[in-house]
Amino acid sequence: MKKHPRFLSLFLFIGVFIFVIVPFVPLIFTSLSFGWRWPDVVPQAWSLRAWEYVVNDGRTWQAVGISLSIALIVTAINIALAIPAANALMRYPVRGKWLFEAIIFSPIIIPPFISVMGIHLTFLRLGLTETVLGVVLAHIAPTLPYMFRALMISYQTLSTDWEDQARMLGAGAMPRFFHVVLPHLAPGIVAGASLSVLISLSQYLITFIIGAGQVVTLPILLFPFISGGDPGVASAYSLLYAAIAILTLIVMDAALRRYYQRNKATKEQAKGVKP
Amino acid sequence: MKIYPITAFSIVALALSACSSEGASEAPNTDSLLTDDWDLIQEAAQGQEVNLYMWGGNDNINNYLDEWVAPRMKEQHGIELTRVPMNDAQDIINQLLDEKTAGKTNGSMDIVWINGENFKAAKDNGLLWGDFTGQLPNFNDYVDAEAPEISEDFGEPVEGLEAPWGKAQFVFVHDEDRHETPPRSIAELAGWVQEHPGQFTYPAPPDFTGSAFVRHVLYETTGGHEQYAQPAAEIEDLEQRLEPMWQYLNSIEPYLWREGETYPESLAKQDQLFASGEIGMTMSYDPALAASEVLKGRFPESTRTYLLDEGTLANTHFLSIPFNASDKAGALVAINELMSPAAQTAKLSPENWGDMTALDFEKLSPEDQQAMNEVDLGEATLSIEELEQNRLPELSSDYIDIIEKGWTEHVAKE
Amino acid sequence: MSDLRIIDIQKRYISAQAREENPFMLHPVRLAIREGEFFSLLGPSGCGKTTLLKLVAGLLEADGGELWVGDENLTNVPPESRRFAMVFQQSLLFPHKTIEDNVAFGLKMQKVGKQQRLKAAREMLEHVGLSGFGSRFPDELSGGQQQRVALARALVANPRVLLMDEPFSALDPGLRQEMRELLSRIQKEFRVTVLFVTHDRDEAFALSDRIAVMGEGKLQQVGSARELYERPETTTVASFLGLRNILGGVIENGHFASSDKIMEAAVHLPLSDGDYFMVIRPEAIKASENGQSGHARVRGVVQEMKYGRGIYSLIVKVRKQLLECVLTIAQAEKTAVGEPIDLFVDMKEVWFLKE
Known part of the structure; x- marks a missing residue:
């Protein structure tokens, strides 16, 4: 019986390897190869040209910074918007609830560029184009639904009894939120935030139209190379993009763990002190 | 809990109002720049930040602008030149159209890189600033303004709205080691594909290069380009005249890559097929692109380019200034500098870009001529002389529309 | 004297069209519960007893009537400021907090210093027989232990009234008996006023000083267990008491x-x-x-x-x-x-x- 889980984990490992690691291999080869032609399985000659271009271009790092800041601001706004919205929709008998949900979820179903075309003129008149703020606002449409969905599920499993209980122990609105609601929502928030960050990071069209070239994120640099047919540079950018996305997810996951471990740690300490 | 949405809303509203006030400021009237002295313009340009919106998908071109042009611009003219990467020049036009509708007067685009259809669309919609080329010393000194490839852009009169930056010419690309004698005419090509089935294809129009290939077929199978100088609407039997072209394209289809069932959707895809050796020929509207691909190791060393005996299509690409550019003086100086013999010579070099000069070689000083001649274009690139002597004029865009739509109907669907 | 006085508190159905003939979820109730008294609300499910309890707690908003403790009118005081405590059917311990932190929560809300509140929490845990469990997490405890923690948490801040909503109904019968004894002992020890909701006659009889039998959104009869059993005033009360x-x-x-x-x-x-x-x-x-x-x-x-x-x-x-x-x-x-x-x-x- 003991062999079974080991076999299973090996199987899982192979699965992860095939579906997660293998797709990166051609990207790595392409970004590092010099004249990698069929039928060579592995490039015959190597070159750092693509990486040199990507790494040495000051815009790359500027774009990384802008991409990440936009993603994080968007996510913060999403959290601030989605918590009260999910709370209201899940907890109170709102009339026409389905309509609210339909509006909030519509950006998932309607291609974002259609709505962006619409808001572009408005943003132009408001002077929001070519600004980070404008891009941030435009990114909210395609990302908010995911944050909202994650929080709705979290709220579904949070009975109001918990808050009533805290209330009866003398907790006002803010302490109730921080001691009862937030800890319960935390995993949902991290799940929603991961999606929100990833989706924001991957926006090209919206950033391009609203940012109008003045807000240069990583996809803005990357896309011309994909369409322009320079697979070397495109691969290098893609890998950099993937690395940043993965790193962000790891950092957020670690933050959640730390959040939960802070409590566990005090517990361990207390256990150690006890005679 | 109920206070949160209100707070969030008011923060957003506040931020919105803060930004909108910034956008409302009026741009100064800059039309006097079209008549001012060059010295005055240069003075006004000092310290301006000029944004150059252009396609950003080639590291060589990007590097040429970022590392060769921009530092010189800063040093010699005090201009901060920023290249803004775009995916497609069409996006520039859409952007400007929206800005025009919204009445945005202080646009960020100071220089745009366009030609052909995009120029026509921009001109028709009044998106360009004005007749400025006469102000540029380098245009006046080195450009033959009367030459058809300078005075017209795909059949559309330029009227000083855009300044020539470089020239491109269609070339066929092949691997010398695999096919020693490539077909040098459209007629020869028909025989060649039968001898080498699966070795040839072209990007499906409306891909820019694929569409250009089809125009070569048009010229050769329907009796030359001269008949298409007039507007398409004035030719009554146009459909009949185009018929031999569709017949030709359909006749070679069974011998194409994948038996013509699909076509590469872009030149990038086709180049990849050539790079991986799946097909024996590709094509390019950039005569130096093959050489630069060899330098990058993507194309084999034995890659060569060649022209058809009848000649190949050539066009000119231009730099223009949008109607709402914020730094027009800087834009003028920057465009003038990009047209300088030094910048054009550097641009010619394949390490930088390999783009042919827009200047009239005869008008250059002997030293400048020599400098240009000394540029090593790479083995894959033909000499400037050979290219110059085999140019065919481009069709105006009304024809291109008809051909691209017709191709889907007559070739792709059949 | 800090009696709990419920004066004509009432609650109507939210949707009026649902029951035109009977718009009341809870008909006006008048009750006085003495300080230190163990008072039960007994009735079948749907009789309005939990509604009354939540109205007293302030978790539901009354459509009329007043609530007093001593000479203090609590009618418009939010629940968190009434200095009541409540134990629910589920223990509702905060899963991410230790047992100690759970018990100390009420004191934390009152801004009591950390050392002091943890000391009080440990003492209270001793009272409910759980000393040494303080550093564990709720999911490491059995159902009965969790409910003891809930009781300790409710009592630690010295509430004026302890409200209990069927607190033992989710436990096994044996455990229920044990918990009743514990509650009875602690209630006497702390002299806390308890308002206890149950549908279990034996439970009400075993614990209460006085009982209010409720049915159909009304108070049917109030009295000691013996009074109710021997002299029921209505057949509803009689049959609910098993007669x-x-x-x-x-x-x-x-x-x-x-x-x-x-x-x-x-x-x-x-x-x-x-x-x-x-x-x-x-x-x-x-x-x-x-x-x-x-x-x-x-x-x-x-x-x-x-x-x-x-x-x-x-x-x-x-x-x-x-x-x-x-x-x-x-x-x-x-x-x-x-x-x-x-x-x-x-x-x-x-x-x-x-x-």
């Missing part, structure tokens, strides 16, 4: 005759003539053969016999009426299911209701 021997009939000249003619007897109470219900507690029916004065005789057939804790409880069919009675083992051994039996009702022990 099933209810005979409709007429009293004429001090003489009761049941409408189904199964029994007739003289009435010992000074009652005027009219229609009445006679309520006979099972203990008031005997099987003794020696005719005793003041006893009414009925004849029936034994339909069911059940043994329980040293006595037998019988269901006897008298014509169409079923009577429940308890017999000693000796008496029960003389009869069997299907046998005829003579029963004597002690008329001094019966209770008459007029409706």
